[in-house]
Amino acid sequence: MCAKKAVGVLGATGSVGQRFILLLADHPDFELKFLGASPRSAGKKYIDAVNWKQTELLPEFAKDIVVSECKASAFKDCAVVFSGLDAEYAGPIEKEFKDAGLAVVSNAKNYRRESDVPLVVPIVNPEHLEIVGQKLETAKKAGAAKPGFIVCISNCSTAGLVAPLKPLVDSFGPIDLLTTTTLQAISGAGFSPGVSGIDVLDNIVPYIGGEEDKMEWETKKILAPLSADKSTVSLLSDDEMKVSAQCNRVAVSDGHTECISLRFKNQPPPSLEQVKQSMRDYVCDASKLGCHSAPKQTIHVLEQNDRPQPRLDRNRDNGYGVSVGRVREDPVLDYKMVVLSHNTVIGAAGAGILIAEILLAKNYI
Ligand SMILES: NC(=O)C1=CN([C@@H]2O[C@H](COP(=O)(O)OP(=O)(O)OC[C@H]3O[C@@H](n4cnc5c(N)ncnc54)[C@H](OP(=O)(O)O)[C@@H]3O)[C@@H](O)[C@H]2O)C=CC1
Ligand SMILES: N[C@@H](CC(=O)OP(=O)(O)O)C(=O)O
Structure with missing residues (x-):
């Protein structure tokens, strides 16, 4: 069996972020290792930073992870970074991650309308992820480093x-x-x-x-x-x-x-x-x-x-x-x-995870 890929969640304390924590607990392909949120939460253990509002209990694995500021350097080992960031802050943060060569799967609205950014509902149009495949292929042919990219999830x-x-x-x-x-x-x-x-x-x-x-x-x-x-x-x-x-x-x-x-x-x-x-x-x-x-x-x-x-x-x-x-x-x-x-599962965090599973199946991450 292949080792699980390390992943991170930005906006981990929010409504979408909390759903990511639940859905990534015991995931067979991904291990959630890195969490990011605002400077108000950074430096605290997740259990101390989050105001947990889910009906399921906060999974044990997440409690002691120390929340980071949303800087690409803290997430460099992630195969994919999921974003549940407040859209007011998501734009420059997600761009910095993409420019650092990271794969970003975002719930925020900021890049949804860009024609070269796939806007994907994974049970509907995963074929739009071929935009990512093309980018990776072009870089490979040019002998360039694997580029970062952003995939957007739709409005819920x-x-x-x-x-x-x-x-x-x-x-x-x-x-x-x-x-x-x-x-x-x-x-x-x-x-x-x-x-x-x-x-x-x-x-x-x-x-x-x-x-x-x-x-x-x-x-x-x-x-x-x-x-x-x-x-x-x-x-x-x-x-x-x-x-x-x-x-x-x-x-x-x-x-x-x-x-x-x-x-x-x-x-x-x-x-x-x-x-x-x-x-x-x-x-x-x-x-x-x-x-x-x-x-x-x-x-x-x-x-x-x-x-x-x-x-x-x-x-x-x-x-x-x-x-x-x-x-x-x-x-x-x-x-x-x-x-x-379900707005926070197939409308948000779950959609992001399913997109990442498709990216993995296609060897894009
Ligand atoms: N809720 C839903 O059903 C859906 C939401 N979305 C989108 O997903 C994103 C997240 O939504 P939602 O979870 O509802 O929002 P919340 O308001 O519940 O959570 C926002 C998150 O952003 C973090 N944050 C706030 N300010 C900053 C900052 N300056 N730097 C870094 N992180 C910051 C917060 O951290 P902290 O706790 O530290 O303040 C928190 O983790 C939004 O863009 C939203 O539009 C998309 C589809 C569905
Ligand atoms: N606006 C949606 C959730 C959301 O944040 O959507 P968007 O990411 O498109 O802003 C709702 O209120 O149910």
Whole structure:
């Protein structure tokens, strides 16, 4: 058996960082050895730096790791560095890591729109990681050192949205109109400071800053093809796909729910049963590659009228699977459905780990 690869987590004390700690405990490929956070936390043992908010106990292995400042020199032995950094600080830090030759898999939004940075939902578009393959190949041919790179994970609501779309587009061609209304968990807002109790208790907040715009353009990057030379990806045009998102914060701890409606470009559309079957049959590439965290069932199509529900369905396939229910005809567009995804697993930390497992399977790290 090969030795485990050393990995690090930046932003290790936050909502996403804490999920990384849980998901990397006892991982067969990766050993979490290095943790980074703000100067407020640096120099402290993790157990003293973190305000642990998960329902699972803090894993033993992490308690005594001393948190570092987010400097590349402290993470130089990492095969991959996961970032759960506050986006206000992530930009220059992640660039410094990439320039130091490190592989960075980031949850932050800063580099998502760059055409030569893959924006990846690992159960949907892992083929965009070929951008990394091209960079490594070019450096190798030139006899240069292995370059660093950044791979971005999408916004957590975008991840849930694109999962059911992928098999539909693969089977029935483009979706030209798409609307979504989200009901997003409070863990999505992070822990510093996070959503206050008075705002969310007995309440719904119909605004999440920047979220609607991100969902609209990220969907059009994730579902777009790579350029012919596999070095970049551009957004689908408005003529190819129009996306409209409305985002709401609700009093749920984990798990983003989305009510979506869609129209196929090719008319007449497939039947309702064909739509459901294509989602049931979908096997993501990470599963085909045998990645440790890949879901056994990528999309769970639920038939009960009152599902999916966050508390009951968010942990399907350890949070790496997506649940879809209430699939039915839409009198305005073609079909509508309700989608549920775990925002800090397949929408954030879990997505990062699955991406790293794919990078490993492809010998990119
Ligand atoms: N929560 C979610 O579901 C999702 C979050 N994201 C993105 O992931 C990232 C992390 O989000 P989340 O975990 O929710 O945020 P949190 O606010 O919970 O955590 C932020 C982290 O950043 C660290 N940090 C703050 N300031 C600095 C600094 N100056 N230098 C270095 N580290 C710093 C904090 O460390 P300290 O404790 O020391 O202050 C903490 O570890 C964000 O970019 C977010 O947009 C993406 C998808 C989903
Ligand atoms: N904004 C998301 C989480 C998040 O931080 O997304 P992004 O990384 O796209 O800013 C939420 O509130 O649920």
